[in-house]
Every structure is written in C-alpha cells, then in structure tokens.
Amino acid sequence: MFKRYLPAAALCAALLFTGACAQESTTGDGQTLPVEPLTVITDKGSFDFQVEIADDQPERARGLMYRPPLEDDRGMLFQFPDVAERAFWMQNTPSSLDIVYLDPQGCIVSIAAHTTPYAETTYPSNGAAKGVLEVRAGRMAEIGAGPGDRIRHPFFDTQTPCGG
Numbered sequence: 001m002f003k004r005y006l007p008a009a010a011l012c013a014a015l016l017f018t019g020a021c022a023q024e025s026t027t028g029d030g031q032t033l034p035v036e037p038l039t040v041i042t043d044k045g046s047f048d049f050q051v052e053i054a055d056d057q058p059e060r061a062r063g064l065m066y067r068p069p070l071e072d073d074r075g076m077l078f079q080f081p082d083v084a085e086r087a088f089w090m091q092n093t094p095s096s097l098d099i100v101y102l103d104p105q106g107c108i109v110s111i112a113a114h115t116t117p118y119a120e121t122t123y124p125s126n127g128a129a130k131g132v133l134e135v136r137a138g139r140m141a142e143i144g145a146g147p148g149d150r151i152r153h154p155f156f157d158t159q160t161p162c163g164g
Contacts, residue, residue: 014018038077038133039152044144048073049135051153057077064134065092079155083122083130090115096137099124100145106156107163108149111140131155 008138035050050073056061061076064070085101090102099112111122111161133151140146148162 002057014141024062027109028117036072036077036153038075040140040143041150041152042144042146042147043149047143047145049075051074051077051079051133053079063088063093064097066094069095070097070136072136075133077153077155078132078134079128080132083128085127086125086129086132087133088112088134089122090117090119093117098137098140099123099128100135100140102133102150102151102156103129103163104127104130104157105160106131106149106151106153106158108145108151110147111145112140113140 009147025132027154033052035052038049038051040047040049052075054063054076055078060080063078064076083104086101089095093115094117096117097115101109101110101111109125109127109129115123130153131153150162
C-alpha cells in the first residue's frame with residue numbers, strides 16, 4: 001500500500017517550486033488521506049476532481065462511511081483487480097452520492113444517482129465494472145455525465161475508445 005504513495009511523493013517533490021503538490025482529504029475520524037486528480041469528460045467539457053483511492057479490501061469496505069458531504073470537486077475512486085458486476089450500498093453513509101460504475105477503459109457503464117443515505121439497498125452496476133467513482137449526489141447530472149462518457153485516471157486504459 002505504501003508503494004502507491006511513492007510516485008505521488010516524487011511528483012510533489014518535482015513540482016514543489018510550482019506549488020502544484022498533491023492535496024489531502026480528511027476523514028470523519030481525523031485521518032488524512034492523499035488525493036489524486038481524475039477528470040470526467042462529457043459533451044459539456046472536462047471536469048476535474050480530486051479523489052481518494054480505495055484499492056484494497058479494508059479501504060473499499062469503509063468507503064465514505066461516517067464522512068461529511070463531499071465538495072463538488074471531490075470523490076473516491078474504488079479500484080478492483082478484476083472486472084465484474086458490482087453492487088454498492090450506503091450503509092453508514094450519511095450523505096447522498098452518485099455511484100458511477102466504470103469499465104477497464106474508464107468508460108461509464110451506469111450511474112446510480114442520488115442514492116439514499118444509510119440505505120442497505122444495493123445499487124447494481126448493470127454491467128461489468130473495474131472501477132467505481134463516488135461523488136456528491138447530483139454532480140454527474142450537473143456536468144452532463146452518462147453511460148459512454150469517459151473518466152481519465154491512470155488506473156484506466158484510456159487508449160481504447162468508449163463503446164469500442
């Protein structure tokens with residue numbers, strides 16, 4: 001897990017003089033986590049986010065539970081080692097989210113919009129997903145994002161066109 005932060009630390013050191021170092025996010029329990037840039041590309045344009053990465057089972061299980069509402073440009077990217085049908089729920093999550101299911105190329109498979117806080121109902125991906133992006137409820141509609149739109153982040157193989 002520590003290896004994930006080394007490239008970000010090296011980039012931060014290289015960009016120190018430009019003031020472009022990585023930002024951090026604070027969890028509900030006061031833990032500080034690094035964030036990475038992610039871009040959503042829609043017909044309306046490109047929209048930049050800073051996302052926390054959940055790439056191991058404990059991080060994915062905890063997700064955004066017990067956390068305050070997300071800012072417009074913040075989110076969490078869940079990374080999985082395989083491509084499969086996914087389903088997320090909102091147990092212990094106090095604010096509504098948009099849950100965005102993504103294929104290996106970073107193309108949006110589906111969006112569960114305006115999820116219900118604290119609900120144990122599952123929101124299925126309705127297609128195979130390798131990643132899941134959670135953002136503030138309604139944010140995807142505001143930027144015009146929908147199935148087939150692209151997410152750019154190093155986790156995804158964005159060389160293959162969406163729908164291709």
